[in-house]
Amino acid sequence: xxxxxxxxxxxxxxxxxxxxxxxxxxxxxxxxxxxxxxxxxxxxxxxxxxxxxxxxxxxxxxxxxxxxxxxxxxxxxxxxxxxxxxxxxxxxxxxxxxxxxxxxxxxxxxxxxxxxxxxxxxxxxxxxxxxxxxxxxxxxxxxxxxxxxxxxxxxxxxxxxxxxxxxxxxxxxxxxxxxxxxxxxxxxxxxxxxxxxxxxxxxxxxxxxxxxxxxxxxxxxxxxxxxxxxxxxxxxxxxxxxxxxxxxxxxxxxxxxxxxxxxxxxxxxxxxxxxxxxxxxxxxxxxxxxxxxxxxxxxxxxxxxxxxxxxxxxxxxxxxxxxxxxxxxxxxxxxxxxxxxxxxxxxxxxxxxxxxxxxxxxxxxxxxxxxxxxxxxxxxxxxxxxxxxx
Numbered sequence: 001x002x003x004x005x006x007x008x009x010x011x012x013x014x015x016x017x018x019x020x021x022x023x024x025x026x027x028x029x030x031x032x033x034x035x036x037x038x039x040x041x042x043x044x045x046x047x048x049x050x051x052x053x054x055x056x057x058x059x060x061x062x063x064x065x066x067x068x069x070x071x072x073x074x075x076x077x078x079x080x081x082x083x084x085x086x087x088x089x090x091x092x093x094x095x096x097x098x099x100x101x102x103x104x105x106x107x108x109x110x111x112x113x114x115x116x117x118x119x120x121x122x123x124x125x126x127x128x129x130x131x132x133x134x135x136x137x138x139x140x141x142x143x144x145x146x147x148x149x150x151x152x153x154x155x156x157x158x159x160x161x162x163x164x165x166x167x168x169x170x171x172x173x174x175x176x177x178x179x180x181x182x183x184x185x186x187x188x189x190x191x192x193x194x195x196x197x198x199x200x201x202x203x204x205x206x207x208x209x210x211x212x213x214x215x216x217x218x219x220x221x222x223x224x225x226x227x228x229x230x231x232x233x234x235x236x237x238x239x240x241x242x243x244x245x246x247x248x249x250x251x252x253x254x255x256x257x258x259x260x261x262x263x264x265x266x267x268x269x270x271x272x273x274x275x276x277x278x279x280x281x282x283x284x285x286x287x288x289x290x291x292x293x294x295x296x297x298x299x300x301x302x303x304x305x306x307x308x309x310x311x312x313x314x315x316x317x318x319x320x321x322x323x324x325x326x327x328x329x330x331x332x333x334x335x336x337x338x339x340x341x342x343x344x345x346x347x348x349x350x351x352x353x354x355x356x357x358x359x360x361x362x363x364x365x366x367x368x369x370x371x372x373x374x375x376x377x378x379x380x381x382x383x384x385x386x387x388x389x390x
Contacts, residue, residue: 081240087252088141089237091192093347094133097148101350108349109161113370115323117168122336125214128169130158131289131345134187137176155346170209172202190235190252192228193289196260199297204226205306216281222265225299233257262299280335285323286313286343319344320353
């Protein structure tokens with residue numbers, strides 16, 4: 001290499017460092033730490049280090065480049081997503097076999113029955129809202145990756161077990177499939193969740209069952225649902241494709257989401273404080289299918305039931321933890337509802353669901369109660385003796 005080339009190489013290298021350094025420093029404009037961070041306690045330097053690491057351009061370049069290669073060459077994203085055809089994305093929880101899945105499955109079945117017994121002791125009617133998997137509703141967009149064997153009959157098996165214990169559990173899969181065949185989109189293309197229309201269909205089916213099997217006491221209340229706004233929705237499964245900003249054009253396109261809002265017609269209706277001294281008609285426990293206001297599932301239930309609905313659903317914790325938290329809450333202990341809707345996505349059945357700070361012995365006791373009831377329900381009933389036998 002000649003002296004001129006060496007100088008050019010050094011100049012280009014320094015220029016690259018200067019550009020990367022300037023790019024990195026741009027991320028500090030507007031950067032601020034919490035009031036408890038100072039140089040003396042080390043929290044300020046840690047915050048700076050974390051921020052710089054997150055915004056370091058080489059890291060972002062490498063992440064984007066690697067993700068683009070996985071996406072284009074192998075049709076894969078990060079763990080958490082399964083890529084389908086026509087830009088459809090699925091949660092890998094609906095595909096991957098779980099560790100100790102059979103053991104988890106039996107434990108979760110027993111826990112559901114144990115919860116039903118605990119609710120029955122308080123005079124509460126349990127209604128299960130089993131949310132079918134997205135891959136079950138939209139299998140036509142799946143690629144080569146198919147759900148694990150245990151997922152094949154999961155929805156049907158869950159309903160069969162609930163029916164054996166006479167738990168109210170309306171079929172949500174059928175109405176959602178019929179709406180889909182009619183041209184309605186009931187699940188989002190790039191998101192784990194249902195659309196507001198899908199949530200409304202589920203709410204109407206639940207309300208039909210509750211009216212027929214366990215009518216609510218008290219005067220009905222009127223609720224109306226109105227269109228709110230149309231937004232460009234960035235599905236939660238897109239975050240498992242770290243292609244932006246460099247390869248944003250490769251990302252599955254965002255999709256329109258028509259938000260809805262439900263309001264009470266009568267003055268005072270829908271005010272949670274009204275239930276401080278009287279019976280709570282309906283409570284809802286569940287996951288982000290219920291907790292996220294984007295789907296308006298709570299509002300759809302209010303309108304379909306002509307009743308207020310108190311939601312104790314939580315985002316990001318699965319269906320078990322919110323239920324355990326609710327059973328120990330003062331609201332449940334002092335003001336149990338007439339009907340409790342438990343929204344439970346089928347994909348959580350074969351996994352070891354978190355229980356948070358719940359007492360493990362108490363949870364184990366719930367499972368033991370449920371397992372005993374399952375054993376009784378599955379035991380053959382003695383035959384009634386006939387005249388000839390007598």
